[in-house]
Each structure stands twice: as C-alpha cells, then as structure tokens.
Amino acid sequence: MTRESHPTYLLDRTRLHDSHTLDVHRKNDGYRALETILKEGHSPEQVIDLIKNSGLRGRGGAGFPTGLKWSFMPDANKDRRARYLVVNADESEPGTCKDRVLMEEDPHGLIEGILIGCYAMRIRAAYIYVRGEYRFAYDRVAAAIEEARRANLLGKNILGSTFSCEIWMHKGAGAYICGEETGLMESLEGKRGHPRPKPPFPAGFGLWGQPTTVNNVETLFNVPFILDRGAEWYQSMGTENSPGNILIAISGHVERPGVFEVPLGISAREVLEDCAGGVWKGRRLKAWIPGGSSTGFLPASEIGLAMDHESLKNARSMLGTGAMIILDETACTVRSMEILSRFYEHESCGQCSQCREGTQWLTQILHRIENGQGRMEDLDLLSSLASGMAPGKTICALADAAAIPTHSLVRHFRDELEEHVRRGCCPVPSSPGPAAAPPRSPSVEVKA
Amino acid sequence: MHEVTHETRNNLPPTLVAEFTELCTHYPERRAALIPALHRCQEELGGWLSPETLEAVAGFFELEPVEVFGVASFYPMFHLRPRGKHLVSVCHNISCDLRGAQDILDEACKASGCTPGGTSDDGRFTLVRVECQGACTSAPMLALDGVYHEGITPEDVHRILGGVQ
Ligand SMILES: Cc1cc2nc3c(=O)[nH]c(=O)nc-3n(C[C@H](O)[C@H](O)[C@H](O)COP(=O)(O)O)c2cc1C
Ligand code: SF4
Ligand code: FES
Numbered sequence: 001m002t003r004e005s006h007p008t009y010l011l012d013r014t015r016l017h018d019s020h021t022l023d024v025h026r027k028n029d030g031y032r033a034l035e036t037i038l039k040e041g042h043s044p045e046q047v048i049d050l051i052k053n054s055g056l057r058g059r060g061g062a063g064f065p066t067g068l069k070w071s072f073m074p075d076a077n078k079d080r081r082a083r084y085l086v087v088n089a090d091e092s093e094p095g096t097c098k099d100r101v102l103m104e105e106d107p108h109g110l111i112e113g114i115l116i117g118c119y120a121m122r123i124r125a126a127y128i129y130v131r132g133e134y135r136f137a138y139d140r141v142a143a144a145i146e147e148a149r150r151a152n153l154l155g156k157n158i159l160g161s162t163f164s165c166e167i168w169m170h171k172g173a174g175a176y177i178c179g180e181e182t183g184l185m186e187s188l189e190g191k192r193g194h195p196r197p198k199p200p201f202p203a204g205f206g207l208w209g210q211p212t213t214v215n216n217v218e219t220l221f222n223v224p225f226i227l228d229r230g231a232e233w234y235q236s237m238g239t240e241n242s243p244g245n246i247l248i249a250i251s252g253h254v255e256r257p258g259v260f261e262v263p264l265g266i267s268a269r270e271v272l273e274d275c276a277g278g279v280w281k282g283r284r285l286k287a288w289i290p291g292g293s294s295t296g297f298l299p300a301s302e303i304g305l306a307m308d309h310e311s312l313k314n315a316r317s318m319l320g321t322g323a324m325i326i327l328d329e330t331a332c333t334v335r336s337m338e339i340l341s342r343f344y345e346h347e348s349c350g351q352c353s354q355c356r357e358g359t360q361w362l363t364q365i366l367h368r369i370e371n372g373q374g375r376m377e378d379l380d381l382l383s384s385l386a387s388g389m390a391p392g393k394t395i396c397a398l399a400d401a402a403a404i405p406t407h408s409l410v411r412h413f414r415d416e417l418e419e420h421v422r423r424g425c426c427p428v429p430s431s432p433g434p435a436a437a438p439p440r441s442p443s444v445e446v447k448a
Numbered sequence: 449m450h451e452v453t454h455e456t457r458n459n460l461p462p463t464l465v466a467e468f469t470e471l472c473t474h475y476p477e478r479r480a481a482l483i484p485a486l487h488r489c490q491e492e493l494g495g496w497l498s499p500e501t502l503e504a505v506a507g508f509f510e511l512e513p514v515e516v517f518g519v520a521s522f523y524p525m526f527h528l529r530p531r532g533k534h535l536v537s538v539c540h541n542i543s544c545d546l547r548g549a550q551d552i553l554d555e556a557c558k559a560s561g562c563t564p565g566g567t568s569d570d571g572r573f574t575l576v577r578v579e580c581q582g583a584c585t586s587a588p589m590l591a592l593d594g595v596y597h598e599g600i601t602p603e604d605v606h607r608i609l610g611g612v613q
Contacts, residue, residue, distance in 0.1 A: 082476065091582050092579070092580060092582070093580070094541045094542050094543065094579070094580040094584065095542065095543050095580070095584050096580075096582065096584070097582040097583060097584050097585055100582050131582065132487065132523075132525045133525070133581050133582065133591070133594070134582065135594055135595075136596075168474040168475075170480075170483075170484065171483065171484050171487055172483070172523075173483055173486070173487065173523030173524070173525040173526055174523055174524040174525035174578075175522065175523050175524060176579065187483065188480060189477065189479060189480050190477075190479035190480045190481065190482035190483060190509075190519065191479075191519060192518060192519055192522040193522065193523075208476055208477060249584060249585050250585065251543035251546075251547075251584040251585045251587060252542070252543055252546040252547070252587075253546055253547075257543075257584075257585040257586065257587070258585050259585055289542075293541075293542060293580075323584070325542060325543055325546070325584075326546075327546065331546060335545075336542055336545070336546070339540070339541060339542050339545055340542060343541055343542075343579050343580070346579060347579070349522075432550045435540070435545070436540065436564070436577065
C-alpha cells in the first residue's frame with residue numbers, strides 16, 4: 001500500500017465502488033462547487049480570481065498559471081465571438097497515464113471542472129479531445145456526460161440557472177503532436193495535426209479562429225476542489241510556487257508501478273521508495289526521468305530532488321507531466337534514448353526542418369552508437385544537433401522535447417556513451433541492444 | 449447548405465450517413481467531424497480505409513478526396529491498406545521496453561504468425577509496433593482489436609491470441 005501521510009483529494013473518490021457513476025459522485029460532494037456558484041450567483045470574475053489566488057498551475061506539462069491563462073480570454077462584452085474550452089485528453093507523452101485514471105474512475109469530477117471553467121470564461125461549448133486509443137476512458141466520460149445531461153447538470157439552464165453549456169467528446173487518432181495545443185486545434189478542425197506558429201495565441205485566435213482556452217484534464221480536475229475548499233486550503237499543500245497535489249505516474253524498474261497522489265515538492269526519492277516500493281529486485285538505481293520522456297535523464301545522485309517546477313528547472317530538467325521513469329543498473333541509457341529519439345522522429349509533424357531532419361539524425365547516431373559503430377565525435381555531434389533544434393527554433397516544442405533528453409544523456413551519461421564507442425558494442429550485458437527502426441509509413445505493410 | 453450527390457451518398461451506408469449528419473451538429477463547421485467519421489468508417493467497413501471509402505467520405509464532407517487522404521494518412525490509427533481480421537498492437541516505447549516489451553513482441557510474432565508491420569498468411573492477424581499507449585504503469589502491454597491487455601507476460605500473449613478466431 002502507498003504511504004499517504006499527506007492530505008489527498010484527487011484520488012479519494014476513485015477508491016469508491018462505482019466511483020464513475022453520478023450517484024456515487026454526488027453522494028461524495030460532487031457538483032457541490034458548481035451548485036454553490038450558480039445558487040449564490042458568484043461572478044465569473046470572482047471564480048477566475050479564486051483560481052488565480054490558489055496558484056494552480058497547468059498539469060499538461062508547461063505548468064502555466066491557470067487563473068492567468070483564463071484571464072487572457074477577451075472581455076465577452078466587447079468581443080462577441082463564440083468562445084471555446086478545449087480539454088486536452090490526448091495524453092501521449094511516454095510514461096504519462098494519469099489523466100486516464102481520472103477519466104476512467106471519476107469522469108464527473110472532470111465534467112464539473114469543465115463546467116466551472118466555462119462559467120468563469122463565459123464559454124458555452126467545450127470539446128474533450130481524447131486520444132483515440134483510450135476507448136474505455138472515452139466511453140466512461142461519454143456515459144457520464146449523458147448522466148449529467150439527464151440530471152440538468154449540462155445543457156440549457158443548468159440547475160435552473162441562466163448558465164447553459166454543452167460538452168462534446170472528440171476522438172483523436174494516435175498522433176502525439178495533437179497533444180500540442182495548436183496541433184490539437186488543427187486536428188479538432190478535421191485537419192492534419194500541424195501546430196500553428198504563435199502568436200496569435202489561442203485566447204485571441206483558437207479553434208475556428210475564435211477565443212479558446214486549452215487545459216489539461218488534471219488541471220480542470222483540481223478546479224472544483226479549489227472552489228469548494230478555498231485558495232488557502234489549496235496552498236496548504238505543495239510549495240509556495242507549486243501549490244496543491246499532483247498525480248505522479250511512476251513506471252519502469254520499480255516494485256510497484258502506479259499513479260500516486262502526492263504534494264508538489266515531495267522528494268523524488270520519497271515517491272520512488274514510499275509509493276513505488278523502491279527499485280525492483282533489490283537492484284540499484286542508475287537513471288531516472290522526472291516528468292515524462294521530454295524531461296531528460298537524471299543520474300541516481302539527484303534522486304533527492306524535489307518534484308516541483310523550480311527545483312527541477314534548476315537541475316536543467318522539468319516537472320513536465322510528473323511521469324517518473326526509473327532505470328535500474330541493468331538498463332542501457334543509450335538504448336532508452338534511442339527509443340525516445342525514434343519516438344520523436346516518428347511523431348514529428350515535419351513542418352520544421354530542424355525537427356524533421358534533426359530527430360532522424362539523432363536516431364541514426366544513437367542507433368549506431370548502441371550498435372557498436374559509434375565514433376567519439378558522435379558525442380559532441382549529438383549535443384550540437386540538439387542545440388541546433390531548440391530552444392525556440394521551431395514552430396512547436398516537440399523539437400525541444402527531443403533535444404532536452406539528448407543533452408541530458410550527454411551531460412550525465414557521457415561515460416556510458418564513450419564506453420559504447422570504445423568497446424564497439426553495448427557494454428550493458430542485459431540490454432537487448434539497438435532498438436528496432438521506426439515504422440516509416442503510418443499505414444500497415446501487407447505481405448505481397 | 450451542402451449538397452451531396454446521390455452517387456456519393458449511396459457509397460456510405462445510410463446508417464453512417466445519419467450518424468455523420470448528427471455528428472456534424474456538434475461543431476460550427478462540418479469538417480470537424482471528419483476524424484471521428486473516419487474512425488467509424490474504419491470500424492464498420494472492414495477495418496481499413498479503402499480508396500472508395502475515402503472518396504465517399506470526401507463526398508459527404510464536400511472535400512477533395514486527396515484532402516481526406518492527406519488527413520487519414522497523417523494519423524497512425526488509420527489503416528490505408530487492407531489488414532488482417534484482428535489487429536495486435538504492441539507498445540515498444542520506454543516504460544514497456546524497460547519491462548520486457550521485446551519479449552512480448554517476439555511472442556506476439558510467434559503466436560500470430562506475423563512479422564512486425566505484417567499480416568499473417570491466413571489473414572487472421574496484423575501485428576504493429578506502436579508508441580506509448582498510456583499504460584506505462586502496467587507495462588508491458590498489448591492491445592487486441594483496441595482492447596488493452598496490461599501487465600502481461602509472454603505466456604499471456606499466447607493465451608490472448610490463442611483465443612481468437
Ligand atoms: C509535443 C507536445 C505534446 C503535448 N502533449 C500534451 C498532452 O498530451 N496533454 C496535455 O495536456 N498537454 C500536452 N502538451 C501541452 C499543451 O500544449 C498545453 O500546454 C496544455 O494542454 C495546456 O494545459 P494546462 O495549462 O492545463 O497544462 C503538449 C505539448 C507539446 C509541445
Ligand atoms: S517542431 Fe517538429 S512537431 Fe513541432 S511544428 Fe515543427 S516539425 Fe512539427
Ligand atoms: S510506454 Fe508502453 S504504454 Fe507507455
């Protein structure tokens with residue numbers, strides 16, 4: 001069992017039998033925050049101020065302050081265009097599987113968060129963009145939407161108030177780049193998921209060119225709790241700059257992989273040891289990734305770092321999606337990086353040459369090092385290629401997502417790279433060797 | 449309003465036409481329903497998107513077929529060539545790799561009679577390697593016709609694929 005000495009809220013309801021049903025949800029304070037706002041006539045501005053004061057930061061990877069993002073939406077009295085909330089449920093960053101838990105086990109919590117967000121930004125239509133593979137999560141949220149609609153928690157004049165709002169489900173089709181907010185909007189419009197140059201930003205020019213806010217599932221899931229219990233309560237958890245609890249998915253070489261709720265700022269060691277039962281099979285820790293594949297490898301010596309935005313940024317990494325990936329002493333960091341590089345190559349949308357070509361070159365170089373054909377010059381070549389790709393050199397941050405772990409590999413695991421080159425093979429006896437080449441075509445090859 | 453010719457309308461089953469017409473009402477612009485519609489076509493019309501299907505969908509959405517092809521080919525979940533009756537997807541990304549995805553893939557090849565990316569001679573299976581499926585904390589994983597099997601061993605692979613007609 002997990003040791004949860006800290007207060008929890010995000011996963012509390014998910015432990016109840018039939019937690020996905022409206023009945024169980026309402027018996028456990030569900031929709032109470034929405035009801036209060038509507039009955040007591042809180043103004044949208046009041047709601048935004050409360051979210052601002054709480055210090056809630058986005059859980060989709062970038063950690064942007066949510067209240068501030070909401071306040072970027074144009075004044076509805078002056079700008080009469082239709083406006084939208086887009087819920088980012090694309091969850092495709094390797095290692096990340098936390099939004100899935102919320103959607104499958106507590107879909108009404110997400111719906112309430114969406115409705116409060118829409119109320120605050122005077123939005124009347126929200127779209128939940130769910131990655132196509134999440135069929136069960138999709139069905140659970142879709143069923144919850146139907147239940148909510150029948151209970152007048154959704155649709156016209158919600159709970160007899162003047163507030164009306166619709167929520168639509170939308171299914172993606174397996175492209176990681178559609179998690180990037182502008183790629184997502186293109187995809188939702190029925191196009192290829194090609195990210196758009198920014199500016200213009202979504203608040204001014206988003207879905208169909210209308211004012212739009214994009215938020216992650218877990219971000220919105222936090223909202224009803226803040227409304228219900230207050231900003232002060234929220235700030236009593238986590239750190240000053242990263243308040244609240246966060247869902248950490250911990251995977252790889254651990255005894256008990258899983259999704260755990262912890263306060264921001266908890267040490268990574270505590271998550272590894274207390275939540276996940278430590279490195280598996282009594283082995284030693286070699287490397288760890290703090291927040292999903294884009295945040296890079298850190299050495300075992302840094303496992304004492306705090307899981308919050310500032311601490312990890314100072315360590316030249318990122319909190320990202322809070323998805324920890326653990327590599328034990330039998331893992332080969334070069335192979336793992338090759339797998340990530342292959343992933344970014346496969347997922348690059350191809351608009352920017354630095355990203356399209358750069359991810360291919362990174363994969364080729366890593367492949368030859370892992371395969372024993374690397375040269376010493378390749379190490380600096382990896383760094384210089386990564387520096388040529390990011391930051392800020394491409395339309396979106398996918399190129400950064402490939403560059404950051406590359407830099408971190410060369411910075412922290414140079415010895416292991418050099419040993420591959422010197423020995424002319426992978427020096428890790430248990431490693432399966434080079435990873436398989438990426439599928440070049442999105443469609444399936446068929447035998448002649 | 450859009451005009452759909454009889455010819456193109458006839459190429460999509462009426463149930464799908466009705467479904468897509470309703471789907472379009474969720475959005476201010478019809479085209480937004482394109483990707484969900486392609487999913488439904490793939491589900492209902494043989495597990496892949498044939499040129500004829502793409503053309504019929506283009507007709508419904510009043511788009512050039514090449515435009516619809518350009519969208520469909522961007523997304524890994526859409527199959528533009530015929531595939532086996534059952535689709536086996538094995539995740540080969542980092543969290544699964546660390547917990548033995550290679551062994552799962554090897555067993556899936558044996559049990560299905562496919563090479564990765566290929567279809568078995570009897571046409572029963574197509575096997576694909578896929579990127580992270582969001583099952584990382586219960587790695588390794590395999591999906592059979594879209595249904596996840598998580599935390600599996602190579603023995604499980606035989607059981608799962610063996611039970612399939
Ligand atoms: C390549 C790429 C992939 C992304 N994938 C996701 C994703 O799957 N889910 C998500 O919530 N955010 C993802 N993001 C971040 C979004 O662009 C956006 O910042 C986020 O959805 C905003 O929500 P938040 O402010 O609530 O965190 C991705 C970003 C990039 C650059
Ligand atoms: S950085 Fe890569 S994924 Fe992003 S827009 Fe450019 S090519 Fe596409
Ligand atoms: S890495 Fe395989 S499901 Fe995430």
